[in-house]
Amino acid sequence: MDRQRSHGSADLLRLATAGSVDDGKSTLVGRLLYDTKSVLADQLDAVRRASVDRGLSTPDLSLLVDGLRSEREQGITIDVAYRYFATPRRSFVLADTPGHVQYTRNTVTGASTAQLAILLVDARKGVVEQTRRHAAVLALLGVPRLVLAVNKIDLVDHDETTFALIAKDFTAHVTALGYEESAVQAVPVSALLGDNVVDRSEHTPWYVGPTLLEHLETVPVREDPHDAPFRFPVQYVIRPRTAEYPDYRGYAGQVASGVVRTGDEVTVFPSGLRSRVEHIDTPDGPLAEASAGQSVTLLLADDLDIGRGDLIAGGAPPEVTDELDATLCWLSEKPLRAGARVLVKHGTRTVPAIVTELTALFDEQTLSVSDAPRSLALNEIGRVALRTAEPLPVDPYTDLPRTGAFLVIDQTDGGTVAAGLVGAPLPVMDTRRDLVSPGP
Template structure:
């Protein structure tokens, strides 16, 4: 009998936060944790004491997450902090990313698996450069839904016109990036006072939409479709060679997409060898099926030459190629130029590569595209071509994000210098190309 999908999986929402410095993101995250009673008693006591020491009449909820900010200020590298909380209606995994422009790369990390992103703006400042930059990254990554939290609305006297103008400008910007208006919600909030975060505010009678938490609890969750092609990057080959298991040979990893069951015919990439799944093992015993996100060990009918980095697949075949046409979000202070030699990490395989061409550069502020740039600088998004030393089995990012994404790694120090998306179009590249013309 096929194991049914667990209730907890269906009711899990993965979300990310983004916003400029001092827009109140830490306070908003702290408010969500506090008002959903997801804070331990000793943590709350510490916040109360620290707030009193600062002469505050109410708890400073940003202190619930500011420890991580202090670590960053000390120069400790931390990509993303994950916060976990739940309500009776849904569980949440929140990727909390920093607001400094030099940490835009962390937005890429936090949003890569998000089903929804919350973008904060200060009601007194409105949409700023970093807001537009974050929106472009979220559009590029294909995050399906956005929430604009217009924070500090209390500091504008709960002004409806201010909120409406900000919401209109933001909606126009993200629809130009390809979002449908139905996928975007703007909410006037005060993270400090709690207006429209969890409880509806009496100060905004002109706002008839849901509170932030109500929206998070009810927004549809896009699940991995059962008919998606099966993809399984091999992470480790298990051969115990013990008296109890003299002939055991299993292939461990995490299902990237689709569903696998015993008896299923599979193909090994890039070799093209074929076999059949005979068993799916876990530490808790064998499974009748495994789905995206589950870590399992596959046993096959044939003794094939399989190693870490190989891809087990079924259904529509990936493209096996040594030529990658991709969009990069450049994350290094050292600019990228054509001819650069790098490493490409795709799934569990890492191969040398060379950047053969920089074909386009996207300006997330003006939503314009310029052709054949000389270089990609920190936080810039561009279209590139790479040639890898070995063929890689890749899928278009828009179809299968897990096997359509890769990292670019510096050969010298092993640092990650770019996030890459196979075949992903630059935001508004096709719709605005006609508007981009060379200067006189």
């Protein structure tokens, strides 16, 4: 099958990989790149030489992904690696995330913009603790679709029963997290040998579903930006002050959601000032409209006091508040306790804040919630209340992820210590469903 790279593909799918250590994520990503002919010749030559040096008879495709020296030396993925490839049907941006527990923060980063996530499990081990942890994080982030890649199916003699039990276990767990069964696809694969990754395997005649790539090419992911209210965080103000443009005042940034057109009425938050969009500028010339993901400069009809960190919005307004009820994924080795003073980065605005209360702790293994925890430890997910020094214009994360998400930053060293989701409910177990035994 000839799947040459095509930069004119009809649409784009953003996806992320996750799974436990040694489940074969890097090899799977390498296989996708290799079999879709998305690898440059010199890259492949370098991988072949490195594989020979290691005494291998075939190329180690994981080396196409684990590009950092520290990753190659340890034989693990430790950072999010973004890979770009395309087929005639679709273009892809893939975030390969680490499997170690201590790198869960990187999984949050890689999955935060994903429309689909591939969760790998080893066919010999089934669903394990880290699988359940990653599934909970993906549910919390609102990743709409999941693929369970049951890898190393060749090491269990391509056994149909083994695959079916793992798929049933996983599906029971994620449907309890709120996923519909139609949003979950299980595929038996061998990343090493290529079974059911791009081409269908003759070793699994009992499997009648799509190959991994077939599913990625056809899964519906497009969203209509016209359905979402307009949000535009201002990154900086452009004032050229030249003879040609003596009165130019533009507000540059990226459209976070929705669509804006010339003539639209907009409101600036948190001030509440109103105006109208007169021009939409880009380096390539003016536009009549711009939608989510486009970087533009807006010119308004009125000379307002607008600066970096303000939000230009249309449609249903955001809530302007200094009291945030949010879910946090805690990413620091130093536990979080009530009373902690932090910085909250929301959009392009960063403000001081205090954690006034820890209200709940989520156990991603049992899918249970306990009230009023004393602290949040590394990789724990919990519900908190924060009070910010200045009001922020926020939306519920489940409605508008870009303006419903924020980062928590340590005041002392500037490190990111948590990912926060405004109003996002904890992925509590649906008690109407019966969970299968969690496995090994």
